[in-house]
Amino acid sequence: xxxxxxxxxxxxxxxxxxxxxxxxxxxxxxxxxxxxxxxxxxxxxxxxxxxxxxxxxxxxxxxxxxxxxxxxxxxxxxxxxxxxxxxxxxxxxxxxxxxxxxxxxxxxxxxxxxxxxxxxxxxxxxxxxxxxxxxxxxxxxxxxxxxxxxxxxxxxxxxxxxxxxxxxxxxxxxxxxxxxxxxxxxxxxxxxxxxxxxxxxxxxxxxxxxxxxxxxxxxxxxxxxxxxxxxxxxxxxxxxxxxxxxxxxxxxxxxxxxxxxxxxxxxxxxxxxxxxxxxxxxxxxxxxxxxxxxxxxxxxxxxxxxxxxxxxxxxxxxxxxxxxx
Numbered sequence: 001x002x003x004x005x006x007x008x009x010x011x012x013x014x015x016x017x018x019x020x021x022x023x024x025x026x027x028x029x030x031x032x033x034x035x036x037x038x039x040x041x042x043x044x045x046x047x048x049x050x051x052x053x054x055x056x057x058x059x060x061x062x063x064x065x066x067x068x069x070x071x072x073x074x075x076x077x078x079x080x081x082x083x084x085x086x087x088x089x090x091x092x093x094x095x096x097x098x099x100x101x102x103x104x105x106x107x108x109x110x111x112x113x114x115x116x117x118x119x120x121x122x123x124x125x126x127x128x129x130x131x132x133x134x135x136x137x138x139x140x141x142x143x144x145x146x147x148x149x150x151x152x153x154x155x156x157x158x159x160x161x162x163x164x165x166x167x168x169x170x171x172x173x174x175x176x177x178x179x180x181x182x183x184x185x186x187x188x189x190x191x192x193x194x195x196x197x198x199x200x201x202x203x204x205x206x207x208x209x210x211x212x213x214x215x216x217x218x219x220x221x222x223x224x225x226x227x228x229x230x231x232x233x234x235x236x237x238x239x240x241x242x243x244x245x246x247x248x249x250x251x252x253x254x255x256x257x258x259x260x261x262x263x264x265x266x267x268x269x270x271x272x273x274x275x276x277x278x279x280x281x282x283x284x285x286x287x288x289x290x291x292x293x294x295x296x297x298x299x300x301x302x303x304x305x306x307x308x309x310x311x312x313x314x315x316x317x318x319x320x321x322x323x324x325x
Contacts, residue, residue: 002088003078007114010090016118017088018042019111021052021126023167026071026220027080029187030123030156030165035084037153038121045118048087052110053077054094061099071167071220076193090115103129107142117148124152158184177223179281189229189280192220192260196272208301210245210261211272213279221246221260224288227281228308231262235275240264243301243308244279247288265305265314283311 004010020038024031035051042049055074059067072080074091081089092098092110101109106129111117120139128134140150155164163169165185173182179190194213211231224247231242242262262279264270285307291297309316 001078001082001086004088004090005093007090007092007110010114014048015116016045016047017050017115018045018047018119018121019050019052019090019115019117020121021128022123023057024051024053024077024081025057025167026170026186027077027084028165028167028170028185029158032084032187033156034121034123034153035081035086037151038119039085041119041121041151042087047118049085050115051081051084051086051089052092052115053081053089054092056094058094058099061094061096068168068171071170100130103134103138104142105129106134107139107146111148112146117146119149119151121151121153124154126152174220174222177225177227177284177287179222179227179229179284182222183282189282190220190222191278191280193276193278194260196275196277198273208243208263208298208305209268209270210263211270211275211277211279213260213262213277221258222281222284224248224258226285226288226304228283228285228311229262230280230282230312231264232278232280233272233275234277235272240267240270241308241312241314242279243285243305244281245288263301263305265309265312283308 018038018041020034022031022034035049038049038051041047057067057070078089078091090110111120120143122136122139124136126136126139128139136150136152143150157164165187170182170185173179173185174190183189192213196211197214198212225245227244227246229242229244231240231244232238233240242264244263245261246258248258260279262277264272285304289300291300306316308314
């Protein structure tokens with residue numbers, strides 16, 4: 001997938017495009033429905049697919065007091081978009097200059113002149129242009145003059161619910177530690193990615209060595225607690241079932257910031273320092289607890305690992321099968 005950081009970077013001969021526009025924070029199931037539609041439309045029109053998004057939430061400029069934390073970093077968003085079958089992404093810098101553009105100017109300079117759009121896909125609550133003056137109805141009017149069509153993609157409702165897939169819902173579920181339902185809304189497991197760093201090595205001392213991720217991760221980290229999941233080692237291409245801890249280690253109370261620690265089940269000798277890994281969260285086991293003694297802590301961790309084994313289908317007493325990613 002080609003990444004453009006400015007409309008001026010798009011080659012003049014790039015060809016006509018089908019553009020999907022949005023914040024796409026978290027790239028959840030609703031966003032993915034838009035991209036599937038874009039790919040279909042592009043195939044019919046003989047065009048390329050482009051996601052048009054922003055380097056920050058527009059509310060951070062327009063209404064900072066109402067701006068939620070991002071679920072993922074811009075770089076992670078680009079990585080997730082690259083999994084959606086798109087040809088390119090245009091990441092616009094949302095600053096006061098862009099916010100001041102009229103809806104008509106946004107359409108002419110970015111959609112028509114730079115992207116040569118044949119079709120534009122947006123959600124029903126899409127707003128654009130200075131003061132949010134533009135909406136899908138205005139976009140359709142401008143499309144008639146600019147030789148492009150506008151498709152409004154309806155909300156994706158989760159089976160058995162009347163609630164649409166949204167970034168705000170994902171935030172609520174992560175805050176509650178409900179990684180199973182959050183994964184359903186996202187259309188993929190909740191996960192964080194980072195380089196394994198040295199920690200206090202207390203897990204190794206207790207008989208349960210862990211891969212520690214740095215504290216400064218994106219906001220996809222769920223609530224403090226213990227989870228079952230997977231540790232995907234991008235350096236080796238192997239995936240390991242894991243028991244995962246999120247929090248500040250209240251038993252010892254010596255970890256200054258929240259961290260993610262993943263214990264690869266039945267892989268005590270793994271050396272993952274410096275490896276690029278993704279930790280996936282599939283089931284919540286319990287909340288974070290301060291144990292009264294080291295022995296109670298060890299028993300608690302052993303119980304967590306046993307429960308994770310069952311949920312992940314890891315045979316008891318047999319080495320877990322690491323498999324290619």
